[in-house]
Amino acid sequence: xxxxxxxxxxxxxxxxxxxxxxxxxxxxxxxxxxxxxxxxxxxxxxxxxxxxxxxxxxxxxxxxxxxxxxxxxxxxxxxxxxxxxxxxxxxxxxxxxxxxxxxxxxxxxxxxxx
Amino acid sequence: xxxxxxxxxxxxxxxxxxxxxxxxxxxxxxxxxxxxxxxxxxxxxxxxxxxxxxxxxxxxxxxxxxxxxxxxxxxxxxxxxxxxxxxxxxxxxxxxxxxxxxxxxxxxxxxxx
Numbered sequence: 455x456x457x458x459x460x461x462x463x464x465x466x467x468x469x470x471x472x473x474x475x476x477x478x479x480x481x482x483x484x485x486x487x488x489x490x491x492x493x494x495x496x497x498x499x500x501x502x503x504x505x506x507x508x509x510x511x512x513x514x515x516x517x518x519x520x521x522x523x524x525x526x527x528x529x530x531x532x533x534x535x536x537x538x539x540x541x542x543x544x545x546x547x548x549x550x551x552x553x554x555x556x557x558x559x560x561x562x563x564x565x566x567x568x
Numbered sequence: 569x570x571x572x573x574x575x576x577x578x579x580x581x582x583x584x585x586x587x588x589x590x591x592x593x594x595x596x597x598x599x600x601x602x603x604x605x606x607x608x609x610x611x612x613x614x615x616x617x618x619x620x621x622x623x624x625x626x627x628x629x630x631x632x633x634x635x636x637x638x639x640x641x642x643x644x645x646x647x648x649x650x651x652x653x654x655x656x657x658x659x660x661x662x663x664x665x666x667x668x669x670x671x672x673x674x675x676x677x678x679x680x681x
Contacts, residue, residue, distance in 0.1 A: 460610075490672075495674070496674055497572075497661075497672035497673050497674045498659070498672050499672065500669050500670065503669065554601075554616070554663070554665075555601065555613040555616055555624060555626075555627070556603075556613065556670070558611045558612070559610055560609060561608075561609070
């Protein structure tokens with residue numbers, strides 16, 4: 455119930471391509487879904503986040519697509535660049551009225567080849 | 569604004585010793601979260617604290633681990649009698665409140681030898 459399942463575990467994309475990472479959850483009480491980017495030796499940094507009242511959110515080259523009925527959400531990175539090579543984590547939170555703790559997926563290591 | 573400061577960045581302890589990890593939240597942030605990241609895994613929630621209070625410690629191991637966030641000074645995660653399985657990266661995050669996004673620190677990488 456508290457798990458967030460993320461796939462794929464690793465991803466290789468050519469420069470300029472689209473990177474797609476998927477996550478699925480079970481707990482319908484989750485109401486905040488952020489994506490974090492982590493470079494080696496660094497802490498995770500918030501990339502983009504969505505709440506379940508919208509189906510899509512776009513910020514620059516990064517888009518979250520959210521399917522409430524399927525309990526799935528995904529991150530799309532358009533025009534992928536070598537500088538995007540990092541580990542990406544999806545997460546979910548019970549949000550408002552709760553402690554705000556995040557449940558993280560297992561992570562996806564993205565490599566963008568020049 | 570220096571961000572969330574964690575120290576030390578790297579910590580090596582022998583089995584049985586104590587590890588003390590420190591976290592100074594961002595200015596104006598009074599909420600602190602600790603997470604643990606094992607190699608090749610995602611982050612696992614450990615504890616959520618506000619000044620002088622532990623709000624949620626549902627992710628803390630029952631023994632040897634403790635956390636505090638005193639009125640003055642940094643938040644401390646303390647691990648007593650460390651074992652090899654405690655080797656991990658420990659991340660602290662701070663926020664203005666439960667409904668605000670987190671800012672993570674760069675972590676403390678604990679190695680138990």
